[in-house]
Amino acid sequence: MSTGDGPAECVINISEGRDLAVVAAVAKAAGTTLADVHTDADHHRSVLTLVGTLSEVEEAARAVATAATERIDLTAHEGVHPRLGAVDVVPFVPLADPGGPTTTWEEATAARDAFAAWAGAALALPCFLYGPERTLPDVRRRAFRDLAPDAGPPAPHPSAGAAAVGVRGVLIAWNVWLAADRAASPDGVDVVAVARDIAAGLRSPVLRTLGLAVEGGAQVSCNVIDPSAVDLADVYDAVAAGAAAAGCRAVRGELVGLAPRSALDAVPEGRWEQLGLSQRTTIEAGRSR
Numbered sequence: 001m002s003t004g005d006g007p008a009e010c011v012i013n014i015s016e017g018r019d020l021a022v023v024a025a026v027a028k029a030a031g032t033t034l035a036d037v038h039t040d041a042d043h044h045r046s047v048l049t050l051v052g053t054l055s056e057v058e059e060a061a062r063a064v065a066t067a068a069t070e071r072i073d074l075t076a077h078e079g080v081h082p083r084l085g086a087v088d089v090v091p092f093v094p095l096a097d098p099g100g101p102t103t104t105w106e107e108a109t110a111a112r113d114a115f116a117a118w119a120g121a122a123l124a125l126p127c128f129l130y131g132p133e134r135t136l137p138d139v140r141r142r143a144f145r146d147l148a149p150d151a152g153p154p155a156p157h158p159s160a161g162a163a164a165v166g167v168r169g170v171l172i173a174w175n176v177w178l179a180a181d182r183a184a185s186p187d188g189v190d191v192v193a194v195a196r197d198i199a200a201g202l203r204s205p206v207l208r209t210l211g212l213a214v215e216g217g218a219q220v221s222c223n224v225i226d227p228s229a230v231d232l233a234d235v236y237d238a239v240a241a242g243a244a245a246a247g248c249r250a251v252r253g254e255l256v257g258l259a260p261r262s263a264l265d266a267v268p269e270g271r272w273e274q275l276g277l278s279q280r281t282t283i284e285a286g287r288s289r
Contacts, residue, residue, distance in 0.1 A: 006103030008054040008111070009093040009170075009283065010061045011257055014068045015083045015161075017044045022071050029063040032056075035286030038256045042214040044078060045088070047173065049257045051286045054094075054103050058111050061090060062118060069123050069160045082140055085161030087125065089136065090115060091168050095283070109167045116165040120152025123160070127151040130166040137208065139164045170283065172224035172263055173256035174232060174276070176239045179217040181249045189247040192218040198242040206230055217251070227260055232275050233267040252276060258283045 010033075016022050017040045027037050027048055033056050036049040050060050065087045072086035092111045094103035109131065116127035126149035128139045139147070143162060148154060156162050178198075180191050195218035196211030203209045206226040212219045220239050224230045232253065240250035253275035261282045264272060272278060279285060 005053045005055070006101040006107065007095040007097055007287065008052070008057045008103045008108060009095055009258075010050040010057045011089075011091055011093065011171075011173075012048045012050065012061060012064050012068075012087065013083075013089040014046050014048065014064075014072065015044060015074060015086050015088050016068070016072050017041050017046050025071060026064055026067045029067040030060045031063070033060040035283075036258050036281065040256075043212070045083070047257045049286060051095075051258075051283065053101075054092075054107060054111055057092070058115065061092075061115055062122075065090065065115075065119055065123060065125070065163070069125060069157070073159045074161045075159060083161070084128070084140065084143055085125070085157065085163050087119075087160065087163045089164050089166070091166040091171075093168060093170055095170075095287075105167065112165055112167045116151040116163075119163060119165070120149070123152075123157070125152050125157050125160055126154070126162040127165045128162060130164055131168060136164055136166060169225075170227060170260050172222075172227050172230075172232070172259045174222045174224060174235075174259075175219045175254040175256065176222070176236055177214070177217060177219055177251040177254060178239070178243050178248050179251050181244070181247055191248050194218065194243060194246040194248050195220050197246070198239055201242065202235065202238060207235065219254075224263075227263050231266055232263060232277070233271055236271075236275055255281055258286050260284070 023046045033050040033052040035051040039046040068087045092108045094108040096102040119125045129150040130136045192213045199209035199211040206229045208223040210221045255276045261284045
């Protein structure tokens, strides 16, 4: 465990989005580091954002992983979002306090490696590392195929699967919801296919995208890898234009977890509601709670 007192974030994705009692029990394990919980029944997934000092976040991440492994059975899991395990993704994110302590990339990487070693030994959970070595999509494609776990047993946990444990910079997880436009396309349109086509056209090294089916429509699901290089309003407008051309409409943006304040500052305040943004759901606000 780290002894550093610099700030850090850990955004744990668990494979439970329907049993709210389970989500609440797992979230409770995070203690005072818990800054946000986002739950999605279609994805059958919840995202827990932990914020504190690096050592506090490390300790809370272990408690959350233990609670999730005990309570979530992946063999009975169905959801539209890809997943490896009950504790699906565990990224450590170094942060900085202006004029105060800073967590370095090296310290966050050490926390990642320590968590993976602990989870492999204490929970019998195979862990695949991502960050400088490989990307999270690489892990999803290659795990247990031509990529062996970096820690833990060589085969999946019987009920909890495996975990992708990473180190990364600040990322924005964000969705744009689509629906069919009956006026523009009275005979109907495959809105999921439209979402997938739009996602494929937007995908780039700084913007990872998927088109997913959700109740009543579809989503273009986005991971903004470099928030300084991507304007959420521009992405929303591109999705809306693609949807309109195909007989669909963009309904709203949805933030998953927290975003840096800079993402709000980059777009007019009058568009925050449409994009699913607010001052309350920034990393800075989460750190002050």
